[in-house]
Amino acid sequence: xxxxxEFRKSGRTVDWSGNGSLLEFAESNGLQPAFSCREGVCGTCxxxxxxxxxxxxxxxxxxxxxxxxxxxCSRPAESVVLDL
Amino acid sequence: xxxxxxxxxxxxxxxxxCALTGTTILGxxxxxxxxxxxxxxxxxNACPHRKLPLSMGRLKGDDVECGYHxxxxxxxxxxxxxxxxxxxxxxxxxRAYPVExxxxxxxxxxxxxxxxxxxxxxxxxxxxxxxxGVNRGESMVVECNxxxxxxxxxxxxxxxxxxxxxxxxxxxxxxxxxxTVEPTGVTVARWMMDSPPAPxxxxxxxxxxxxxxxxxxxxxxxxxxxxxAIFVPAGTGGEGRSLHxxxxxxxxxxxxxxxxxxxxxxxxxxxxxxxxxxxxxxEQFAVSVRDAFAEDRVILQAVHWGMANKRxxxxxxxxxxxxxxxxxxxxxxIAAEQAPEVALVAE
Ligand code: FES
Ligand code: FES
Ligand SMILES: [Fe+2]
Numbered sequence: 001x002x003x004x005x006e007f008r009k010s011g012r013t014v015d016w017s018g019n020g021s022l023l024e025f026a027e028s029n030g031l032q033p034a035f036s037c038r039e040g041v042c043g044t045c046x047x048x049x050x051x052x053x054x055x056x057x058x059x060x061x062x063x064x065x066x067x068x069x070x071x072x073c074s075r076p077a078e079s080v081v082l083d084l
Numbered sequence: 085x086x087x088x089x090x091x092x093x094x095x096x097x098x099x100x101x102c103a104l105t106g107t108t109i110l111g112x113x114x115x116x117x118x119x120x121x122x123x124x125x126x127x128x129n130a131c132p133h134r135k136l137p138l139s140m141g142r143l144k145g146d147d148v149e150c151g152y153h154x155x156x157x158x159x160x161x162x163x164x165x166x167x168x169x170x171x172x173x174x175x176x177x178x179r180a181y182p183v184e185x186x187x188x189x190x191x192x193x194x195x196x197x198x199x200x201x202x203x204x205x206x207x208x209x210x211x212x213x214x215x216x217g218v219n220r221g222e223s224m225v226v227e228c229n230x231x232x233x234x235x236x237x238x239x240x241x242x243x244x245x246x247x248x249x250x251x252x253x254x255x256x257x258x259x260x261x262x263x264t265v266e267p268t269g270v271t272v273a274r275w276m277m278d279s280p281p282a283p284x285x286x287x288x289x290x291x292x293x294x295x296x297x298x299x300x301x302x303x304x305x306x307x308x309x310x311x312x313a314i315f316v317p318a319g320t321g322g323e324g325r326s327l328h329x330x331x332x333x334x335x336x337x338x339x340x341x342x343x344x345x346x347x348x349x350x351x352x353x354x355x356x357x358x359x360x361x362x363x364x365x366x367e368q369f370a371v372s373v374r375d376a377f378a379e380d381r382v383i384l385q386a387v388h389w390g391m392a393n394k395r396x397x398x399x400x401x402x403x404x405x406x407x408x409x410x411x412x413x414x415x416x417x418i419a420a421e422q423a424p425e426v427a428l429v430a431e
Contacts, residue, residue, distance in 0.1 A: 041408045042400035059265075061408055 006081040007031060008050060016076050022054065023071035031084055033071055040073035047071055052080030085418050086110040086342055087306040089195030091205050093339040093351045096223065097188050100124050104148065106139030110194050111344045114181065115139040119146045124190050125159035126181040132163075138178070187211060188220070189339070189351060195421075206308045208337060210355050217360035219369035221337075221353035226381050228388030230307050230340045230348040231411055236380055237309035237338055238272050238406035240299040243282075246383055250284040250376045263406045269304035270413065272406035278318040284372055288358055288365070289315055291330045296321025301406070305414055307340035333357045336373075346388070352377070 003016040010031065018025035023045055026033050036044040040060035049069045058073035069082075092109060094116060099105065105116045106129050113129035115138045129137045131150040141151035147164060149156045155176060156165035163176035182193040182200035187208050193200035210216040226233060236242060240261065243252045264271040276297045281289055289295065298321065300312040312335050314321070316328040327333070339351040354373065359365045391398065400408060 036399045037402050037404060039402040039405040041405050044399075061405075061412055 003076050004079040005076060006051075006079070007084040008081055009084055016079075018075065020075070021057075021072050022069070022074055022076065022080075022082070025075075026071060026082075026084055033084055035072055038072040040070055043070065045071040048083035050081040050083060053077045054080060085422075086194070087414060087418050087421060089193075089199050089421055090306040091184070091191045091193055091200075091202075092306070092341040093189045093349075094126065094183070094192040094341065095190045096351070097124075097185055097190055100190055102143055104139040104141065104143055106137055108343045109192060110342050112194065113137060114192070115148070116183075116190065117143055117148070119159055124183045124185060126183045126192050127157065127159070127161055128179040128181075130178070131155055132176050132178060187337075187353070206304060206310070206337075206339075208355065209335060210357075215357065215360055217356045217358070217362065217366055219354040219356065219366050219373065221351065221370065222374065223349055223351045224377065224381060225343065226348045226350055226384050227346065228348060228384045229345055230342040231414070232384045232388050232391075233338075233340045233348050233350060233380075234303050234307050234309070234410055234414075235404075235407035236384060237311065238270055238301050238303050238410055239403055240272060240274060240301055241403045242380075242383075243299075246379050247284075247376050250372060250379075251282050261403070261406070263409065265409045265413070269302060269308075270406050270410040271300065271302040273298065273300040275322055277321065281315055284376070285313065285315060285332065285334075288356075289330075289332050290358060291317045294318035303410055305417055307342070307414075309336075309338040309340075311336040311338065331357070350377070 004013050005016050005025065006013040014029055016025065023033055023035055023038065033047060034044050036042045040058045043062065046064050046068050049067060054069045054074035055077040056074045060070050060073055064070055094107060094109060100116045100118055102118050107114050107116060114126050115129035116124060116126050119125055127138060127148065129139050131138055131152065133155055134152060136150055136152045138148050138150060142149045144156065146159045147156050154167040155163055157178055158164050159180065161178040161180035163172050166172045166176060182197050184191045184202045184205060186205055191205055259274045259276040261272050261274050278294050278296060281295045295315045296318055298312065298314040301309065303309045315332040317330060320328040335355045337353055341349045343349055352373065354369060
Protein backbone atom coordinates (compact mmCIF):
# COMPACT_ATOMS: atom_id res chain seq x y z
CA UNK A 1 0.00 0.00 0.00
CA UNK A 2 1.48 3.37 -0.93
CA UNK A 3 1.88 6.00 1.70
CA UNK A 4 1.21 9.52 0.52
CA UNK A 5 2.31 12.84 1.91
CA GLU A 6 -0.03 15.74 1.34
CA PHE A 7 1.53 19.19 1.56
CA ARG A 8 -1.74 21.01 2.10
CA LYS A 9 -0.58 24.61 1.88
CA SER A 10 1.25 23.85 -1.34
CA GLY A 11 -1.70 21.89 -2.67
CA ARG A 12 0.38 18.84 -3.57
CA THR A 13 0.22 15.18 -2.71
CA VAL A 14 3.28 12.99 -3.28
CA ASP A 15 3.94 9.29 -2.82
CA TRP A 16 6.33 8.76 0.10
CA SER A 17 9.55 7.46 -1.33
CA GLY A 18 12.04 8.69 1.23
CA ASN A 19 14.13 6.70 3.65
CA GLY A 20 15.20 9.76 5.59
CA SER A 21 13.06 12.23 7.47
CA LEU A 22 9.90 14.05 6.48
CA LEU A 23 12.02 17.18 6.54
CA GLU A 24 14.40 15.81 3.92
CA PHE A 25 11.45 14.54 1.92
CA ALA A 26 9.77 17.95 1.94
CA GLU A 27 13.06 19.57 0.90
CA SER A 28 13.56 17.12 -1.93
CA ASN A 29 10.11 18.18 -3.10
CA GLY A 30 11.20 21.77 -3.28
CA LEU A 31 9.74 22.95 0.04
CA GLN A 32 11.72 24.87 2.65
CA PRO A 33 10.39 24.05 6.10
CA ALA A 34 12.06 25.85 9.02
CA PHE A 35 14.77 23.89 10.82
CA SER A 36 17.75 24.36 13.04
CA CYS A 37 19.10 21.24 14.74
CA ARG A 38 17.72 18.45 12.51
CA GLU A 39 18.13 16.19 15.56
CA GLY A 40 14.80 16.52 17.35
CA VAL A 41 15.99 18.87 20.07
CA CYS A 42 15.14 22.43 19.08
CA GLY A 43 11.51 22.23 17.96
CA THR A 44 12.03 24.59 15.03
CA CYS A 45 10.66 22.13 12.45
CA UNK A 46 7.38 21.63 14.32
CA UNK A 47 4.53 21.42 11.81
CA UNK A 48 0.81 20.83 12.17
CA UNK A 49 -0.34 17.35 11.20
CA UNK A 50 -3.89 17.48 9.82
CA UNK A 51 -4.17 13.75 9.25
CA UNK A 52 -2.34 10.45 9.54
CA UNK A 53 0.46 9.49 11.90
CA UNK A 54 4.24 9.53 11.97
CA UNK A 55 6.88 7.36 13.57
CA UNK A 56 9.88 8.95 15.27
CA UNK A 57 13.13 7.27 14.33
CA UNK A 58 14.85 9.60 16.80
CA UNK A 59 13.16 10.30 20.12
CA UNK A 60 12.56 14.04 20.27
CA UNK A 61 13.70 15.93 23.35
CA UNK A 62 10.12 17.11 23.77
CA UNK A 63 7.16 15.40 22.17
CA UNK A 64 5.30 18.07 20.20
CA UNK A 65 1.73 18.78 21.31
CA UNK A 66 -0.90 16.49 19.80
CA UNK A 67 -1.66 17.46 16.23
CA UNK A 68 1.94 18.51 15.56
CA UNK A 69 5.00 16.67 14.35
CA UNK A 70 8.71 17.29 14.27
CA UNK A 71 9.68 16.79 10.66
CA UNK A 72 13.40 16.26 11.17
CA CYS A 73 13.20 13.07 13.16
CA SER A 74 10.08 11.35 11.88
CA ARG A 75 8.69 9.61 8.85
CA PRO A 76 5.13 8.68 7.98
CA ALA A 77 3.62 5.59 9.63
CA GLU A 78 0.67 5.97 7.26
CA SER A 79 -0.42 8.62 4.79
CA VAL A 80 -0.10 12.06 6.30
CA VAL A 81 -1.42 15.56 5.72
CA LEU A 82 1.00 18.32 6.68
CA ASP A 83 0.62 22.07 7.06
CA LEU A 84 3.34 22.77 4.51
CA UNK B 85 18.53 25.32 40.93
CA UNK B 86 20.64 22.37 41.95
CA UNK B 87 20.35 18.71 42.70
CA UNK B 88 20.95 18.45 46.43
CA UNK B 89 20.95 14.73 47.02
CA UNK B 90 24.27 14.17 45.32
CA UNK B 91 27.99 14.10 46.03
CA UNK B 92 29.97 17.12 44.88
CA UNK B 93 33.67 17.77 45.15
CA UNK B 94 34.25 20.36 47.86
CA UNK B 95 38.04 20.62 47.60
CA UNK B 96 41.30 18.83 46.91
CA UNK B 97 42.46 16.95 49.99
CA UNK B 98 45.52 19.19 50.33
CA UNK B 99 43.32 22.29 50.41
CA UNK B 100 41.76 21.21 53.70
CA UNK B 101 43.95 21.46 56.78
CA CYS B 102 43.30 22.17 60.42
CA ALA B 103 42.62 25.77 59.44
CA LEU B 104 38.94 26.67 59.10
CA THR B 105 38.29 27.03 55.38
CA GLY B 106 35.16 28.73 54.12
CA THR B 107 33.72 27.85 50.74
CA THR B 108 30.45 28.23 48.87
CA ILE B 109 28.70 25.20 47.37
CA LEU B 110 25.28 25.31 45.65
CA GLY B 111 24.86 28.77 47.10
CA UNK B 112 25.37 27.48 50.66
CA UNK B 113 28.18 28.71 52.89
CA UNK B 114 30.22 25.81 54.22
CA UNK B 115 33.25 25.63 56.50
CA UNK B 116 35.67 22.74 56.07
CA UNK B 117 38.34 21.57 58.48
CA UNK B 118 40.36 18.55 59.42
CA UNK B 119 39.69 16.91 62.74
CA UNK B 120 42.42 15.63 65.03
CA UNK B 121 41.95 12.12 63.59
CA UNK B 122 42.71 13.51 60.10
CA UNK B 123 39.21 13.16 58.68
CA UNK B 124 37.37 16.13 57.23
CA UNK B 125 34.30 17.79 58.72
CA UNK B 126 31.93 20.23 57.00
CA UNK B 127 29.57 22.57 58.80
CA UNK B 128 27.22 25.34 57.81
CA ASN B 129 29.44 28.41 57.83
CA ALA B 130 27.21 30.70 59.87
CA CYS B 131 26.86 30.96 63.61
CA PRO B 132 23.15 30.80 64.55
CA HIS B 133 23.56 33.86 66.79
CA ARG B 134 24.49 36.71 64.43
CA LYS B 135 25.46 34.61 61.41
CA LEU B 136 29.14 35.38 61.63
CA PRO B 137 30.93 32.89 59.37
CA LEU B 138 32.36 30.22 61.65
CA SER B 139 35.44 30.25 59.42
CA MET B 140 36.25 33.58 61.13
CA GLY B 141 36.36 31.79 64.49
CA ARG B 142 38.82 29.31 65.97
CA LEU B 143 39.27 25.58 65.78
CA LYS B 144 39.58 24.12 69.29
CA GLY B 145 40.48 20.47 68.84
CA ASP B 146 37.53 19.11 66.87
CA ASP B 147 35.24 21.98 67.88
CA VAL B 148 34.64 25.34 66.29
CA GLU B 149 34.41 28.43 68.45
CA CYS B 150 32.62 31.42 67.00
CA GLY B 151 34.83 34.49 66.76
CA TYR B 152 32.16 36.90 68.02
CA HIS B 153 30.70 35.58 71.32
CA UNK B 154 32.23 32.15 71.66
CA UNK B 155 29.31 29.83 70.90
CA UNK B 156 31.10 26.53 70.28
CA UNK B 157 30.00 23.69 68.04
CA UNK B 158 31.22 20.16 67.73
CA UNK B 159 31.87 18.59 64.36
CA UNK B 160 28.31 17.23 64.26
CA UNK B 161 27.04 20.81 64.51
CA UNK B 162 25.74 20.63 68.09
CA UNK B 163 26.41 23.60 70.35
CA UNK B 164 28.49 22.42 73.28
CA UNK B 165 29.25 25.75 74.90
CA UNK B 166 27.35 29.04 75.24
CA UNK B 167 29.61 31.26 77.35
CA UNK B 168 27.75 33.06 80.13
CA UNK B 169 24.36 31.50 79.34
CA UNK B 170 22.65 29.41 82.00
CA UNK B 171 21.73 26.80 79.43
CA UNK B 172 22.51 26.10 75.81
CA UNK B 173 19.50 27.22 73.72
CA UNK B 174 18.05 24.23 71.83
CA UNK B 175 18.11 26.19 68.57
CA UNK B 176 21.86 26.73 68.84
CA UNK B 177 23.10 24.31 66.21
CA UNK B 178 24.50 24.34 62.72
CA ARG B 179 24.03 21.91 59.92
CA ALA B 180 26.70 19.23 59.41
CA TYR B 181 27.31 17.82 55.96
CA PRO B 182 28.39 14.24 55.22
CA VAL B 183 31.94 14.19 53.82
CA GLU B 184 34.05 11.49 52.16
CA UNK B 185 37.61 11.53 50.90
CA UNK B 186 38.29 9.66 47.71
CA UNK B 187 40.73 9.95 44.78
CA UNK B 188 42.52 12.76 46.55
CA UNK B 189 39.32 14.78 46.64
CA UNK B 190 37.00 15.80 49.44
CA UNK B 191 33.39 14.96 48.53
CA UNK B 192 30.41 16.57 50.22
CA UNK B 193 26.76 15.50 50.28
CA UNK B 194 24.55 18.57 49.99
CA UNK B 195 21.16 16.95 50.54
CA UNK B 196 19.40 14.89 53.17
CA UNK B 197 22.22 13.40 55.28
CA UNK B 198 20.23 10.20 55.79
CA UNK B 199 20.45 9.54 52.06
CA UNK B 200 24.22 9.99 51.78
CA UNK B 201 25.67 6.77 50.37
CA UNK B 202 29.43 6.85 49.73
CA UNK B 203 29.08 4.05 47.18
CA UNK B 204 27.29 6.57 44.96
CA UNK B 205 30.52 8.54 44.44
CA UNK B 206 31.49 8.19 40.81
CA UNK B 207 33.85 5.23 40.33
CA UNK B 208 37.29 5.90 38.84
CA UNK B 209 38.43 2.94 36.73
CA UNK B 210 42.00 1.71 37.26
CA UNK B 211 42.50 3.89 40.32
CA UNK B 212 45.41 2.48 42.33
CA UNK B 213 46.49 0.19 39.46
CA UNK B 214 50.27 0.58 39.04
CA UNK B 215 49.90 0.20 35.26
CA UNK B 216 48.07 3.52 35.18
CA GLY B 217 49.53 6.94 35.73
CA VAL B 218 47.64 9.83 37.27
CA ASN B 219 47.90 13.37 35.97
CA ARG B 220 47.09 15.05 39.21
CA GLY B 221 44.88 17.97 38.37
CA GLU B 222 43.86 21.11 40.08
CA SER B 223 40.81 23.31 40.10
CA MET B 224 39.64 26.59 38.74
CA VAL B 225 36.67 28.87 39.11
CA VAL B 226 34.72 29.53 35.94
CA GLU B 227 32.36 32.48 36.01
CA CYS B 228 29.46 30.66 34.43
CA ASN B 229 26.53 28.45 35.32
CA UNK B 230 27.67 24.83 35.70
CA UNK B 231 25.40 23.70 32.87
CA UNK B 232 27.53 25.63 30.40
CA UNK B 233 30.39 23.44 31.57
CA UNK B 234 28.36 20.25 31.18
CA UNK B 235 27.30 21.50 27.72
CA UNK B 236 30.97 21.89 26.88
CA UNK B 237 31.86 18.44 28.18
CA UNK B 238 29.18 16.84 26.01
CA UNK B 239 30.39 18.66 22.96
CA UNK B 240 33.41 17.02 21.30
CA UNK B 241 32.96 19.31 18.31
CA UNK B 242 34.23 22.40 20.17
CA UNK B 243 37.68 20.84 20.26
CA UNK B 244 38.29 21.76 16.62
CA UNK B 245 37.68 25.45 17.34
CA UNK B 246 38.65 26.09 20.93
CA UNK B 247 41.65 23.79 21.24
CA UNK B 248 43.28 24.09 17.84
CA UNK B 249 46.78 23.90 19.23
CA UNK B 250 46.16 21.05 21.67
CA UNK B 251 43.35 18.50 21.43
CA UNK B 252 42.00 19.39 18.01
CA UNK B 253 42.61 18.19 14.46
CA UNK B 254 40.75 18.81 11.22
CA UNK B 255 39.14 15.37 11.67
CA UNK B 256 37.33 16.73 14.73
CA UNK B 257 35.36 19.13 12.60
CA UNK B 258 32.74 16.90 11.14
CA UNK B 259 32.87 13.26 12.20
CA UNK B 260 29.31 12.29 13.22
CA UNK B 261 28.39 11.93 16.90
CA UNK B 262 26.49 9.12 18.59
CA UNK B 263 24.36 10.26 21.54
CA THR B 264 23.17 7.88 24.27
CA VAL B 265 20.70 9.02 26.92
CA GLU B 266 20.61 6.95 30.11
CA PRO B 267 19.06 7.39 33.56
CA THR B 268 22.50 8.21 34.96
CA GLY B 269 23.44 10.78 32.35
CA VAL B 270 24.30 11.32 28.70
CA THR B 271 27.14 10.05 26.52
CA VAL B 272 28.31 11.47 23.20
CA ALA B 273 30.91 9.48 21.29
CA ARG B 274 32.54 9.08 17.93
CA TRP B 275 35.43 7.39 16.17
CA MET B 276 37.55 9.45 13.79
CA MET B 277 39.42 7.17 11.46
CA ASP B 278 42.85 7.45 9.91
CA SER B 279 43.93 10.94 10.77
CA PRO B 280 47.07 12.53 12.20
CA PRO B 281 47.11 12.56 16.00
CA ALA B 282 46.25 15.80 17.79
CA PRO B 283 49.31 17.80 18.88
CA UNK B 284 48.55 17.37 22.57
CA UNK B 285 48.68 13.58 22.38
CA UNK B 286 51.19 12.99 19.57
CA UNK B 287 54.36 12.90 21.73
CA UNK B 288 52.84 10.25 24.02
CA UNK B 289 51.57 7.73 21.49
CA UNK B 290 53.49 4.45 21.52
CA UNK B 291 53.16 4.16 17.73
CA UNK B 292 53.83 6.47 14.79
CA UNK B 293 51.78 7.48 11.76
CA UNK B 294 48.09 8.10 11.55
CA UNK B 295 45.63 6.97 14.17
CA UNK B 296 42.05 5.99 14.71
CA UNK B 297 40.77 8.10 17.55
CA UNK B 298 37.78 7.74 19.82
CA UNK B 299 36.27 10.59 21.77
CA UNK B 300 33.76 9.49 24.37
CA UNK B 301 32.22 12.21 26.47
CA UNK B 302 30.02 11.04 29.31
CA UNK B 303 28.45 13.39 31.82
CA UNK B 304 26.69 11.90 34.83
CA UNK B 305 24.21 13.69 37.03
CA UNK B 306 24.62 16.04 38.70
CA UNK B 307 27.79 17.28 36.90
CA UNK B 308 30.54 14.72 36.61
CA UNK B 309 32.23 14.10 33.31
CA UNK B 310 34.30 11.12 32.26
CA UNK B 311 36.02 11.86 28.99
CA UNK B 312 37.73 8.95 27.31
CA ALA B 313 40.37 9.50 24.65
CA ILE B 314 41.58 6.43 22.79
CA PHE B 315 44.25 6.40 20.07
CA VAL B 316 45.12 3.24 18.15
CA PRO B 317 47.14 2.73 14.96
CA ALA B 318 45.08 3.62 11.88
CA GLY B 319 43.02 0.73 10.62
CA THR B 320 42.70 -1.01 14.00
CA GLY B 321 40.01 1.12 15.66
CA GLY B 322 36.23 1.19 15.50
CA GLU B 323 33.26 0.40 17.69
CA GLY B 324 33.17 -3.10 19.12
CA ARG B 325 36.76 -4.01 18.20
CA SER B 326 39.14 -4.99 20.96
CA LEU B 327 41.82 -2.44 21.71
CA HIS B 328 45.14 -2.69 19.87
CA UNK B 329 48.12 -3.57 22.10
CA UNK B 330 49.64 -0.14 21.47
CA UNK B 331 46.46 1.71 22.35
CA UNK B 332 46.89 4.96 24.22
CA UNK B 333 44.03 5.57 26.63
CA UNK B 334 43.42 8.63 28.71
CA UNK B 335 40.40 8.92 30.98
CA UNK B 336 39.78 12.45 32.08
CA UNK B 337 37.66 13.03 35.17
CA UNK B 338 36.01 16.40 35.47
CA UNK B 339 33.91 17.32 38.48
CA UNK B 340 31.88 20.48 38.51
CA UNK B 341 30.67 22.01 41.74
CA UNK B 342 28.31 24.93 41.38
CA UNK B 343 29.36 27.75 43.66
CA UNK B 344 26.08 29.46 42.80
CA UNK B 345 24.06 29.99 39.62
CA UNK B 346 26.81 32.10 38.05
CA UNK B 347 30.03 30.43 39.16
CA UNK B 348 31.39 26.94 38.97
CA UNK B 349 34.37 25.33 40.64
CA UNK B 350 35.88 22.85 38.24
CA UNK B 351 38.11 19.97 39.48
CA UNK B 352 39.95 17.51 37.23
CA UNK B 353 42.52 14.77 36.93
CA UNK B 354 43.38 12.13 34.31
CA UNK B 355 44.26 8.46 34.28
CA UNK B 356 46.59 7.30 31.50
CA UNK B 357 47.82 3.89 30.45
CA UNK B 358 51.33 4.98 29.42
CA UNK B 359 54.45 5.74 31.46
CA UNK B 360 52.55 5.31 34.74
CA UNK B 361 55.42 6.23 37.04
CA UNK B 362 56.90 9.03 34.95
CA UNK B 363 56.49 12.17 37.03
CA UNK B 364 57.73 14.34 34.22
CA UNK B 365 55.01 13.12 31.89
CA UNK B 366 52.42 13.62 34.61
CA GLU B 367 53.62 17.18 34.98
CA GLN B 368 53.65 17.79 31.20
CA PHE B 369 50.06 16.57 30.93
CA ALA B 370 49.02 18.64 33.91
CA VAL B 371 50.38 21.79 32.29
CA SER B 372 48.87 21.09 28.87
CA VAL B 373 45.49 20.26 30.37
CA ARG B 374 45.50 23.39 32.46
CA ASP B 375 46.28 25.49 29.38
CA ALA B 376 43.49 23.80 27.41
CA PHE B 377 40.96 24.30 30.20
CA ALA B 378 41.94 27.94 30.37
CA GLU B 379 40.87 28.10 26.72
CA ASP B 380 37.46 26.66 27.66
CA ARG B 381 37.16 29.06 30.56
CA VAL B 382 37.46 32.15 28.40
CA ILE B 383 34.77 30.83 26.06
CA LEU B 384 32.36 29.64 28.75
CA GLN B 385 32.47 32.87 30.69
CA ALA B 386 31.74 34.83 27.54
CA VAL B 387 28.95 32.40 26.61
CA HIS B 388 27.32 32.79 30.02
CA TRP B 389 27.45 36.56 29.63
CA GLY B 390 26.21 36.41 26.05
CA MET B 391 23.28 34.16 26.88
CA ALA B 392 22.34 36.22 29.93
CA ASN B 393 22.37 39.41 27.87
CA LYS B 394 21.12 38.25 24.51
CA ARG B 395 19.25 40.77 22.38
CA UNK B 396 18.03 38.27 19.81
CA UNK B 397 17.14 34.59 20.09
CA UNK B 398 19.90 31.99 20.13
CA UNK B 399 19.54 28.76 18.23
CA UNK B 400 20.21 25.09 18.85
CA UNK B 401 22.23 22.98 16.47
CA UNK B 402 22.64 19.24 15.94
CA UNK B 403 25.70 19.28 18.22
CA UNK B 404 23.46 20.38 21.10
CA UNK B 405 21.61 17.10 21.21
CA UNK B 406 23.71 15.60 24.04
CA UNK B 407 23.88 18.83 26.05
CA UNK B 408 20.14 19.49 25.75
CA UNK B 409 19.22 15.94 26.76
CA UNK B 410 21.50 16.35 29.77
CA UNK B 411 19.84 19.63 30.71
CA UNK B 412 16.43 18.01 30.41
CA UNK B 413 17.54 15.05 32.55
CA UNK B 414 18.98 17.14 35.36
CA UNK B 415 15.93 19.44 35.34
CA UNK B 416 13.67 16.41 35.82
CA UNK B 417 15.78 15.11 38.70
CA ILE B 418 15.74 18.51 40.38
CA ALA B 419 11.97 18.83 39.92
CA ALA B 420 11.44 15.35 41.37
CA GLU B 421 13.66 16.16 44.33
CA GLN B 422 11.83 19.40 45.07
CA ALA B 423 8.40 17.80 44.88
CA PRO B 424 8.94 14.35 46.38
CA GLU B 425 5.26 13.87 47.24
CA VAL B 426 4.27 14.38 43.62
CA ALA B 427 6.93 11.94 42.47
CA LEU B 428 5.66 9.32 44.89
CA VAL B 429 2.09 9.63 43.69
CA ALA B 430 3.22 9.34 40.09
CA GLU B 431 5.12 6.10 40.70
S1 FES C 1 14.94 20.94 13.38
FE1 FES C 1 15.25 20.93 15.52
S2 FES C 1 13.63 19.63 16.20
FE2 FES C 1 13.56 19.48 14.07
S1 FES D 1 29.33 28.47 16.63
FE1 FES D 1 28.71 27.99 18.65
S2 FES D 1 28.68 29.91 19.67
FE2 FES D 1 29.13 30.40 17.62
FE1 LIG E 1 37.30 22.11 25.92
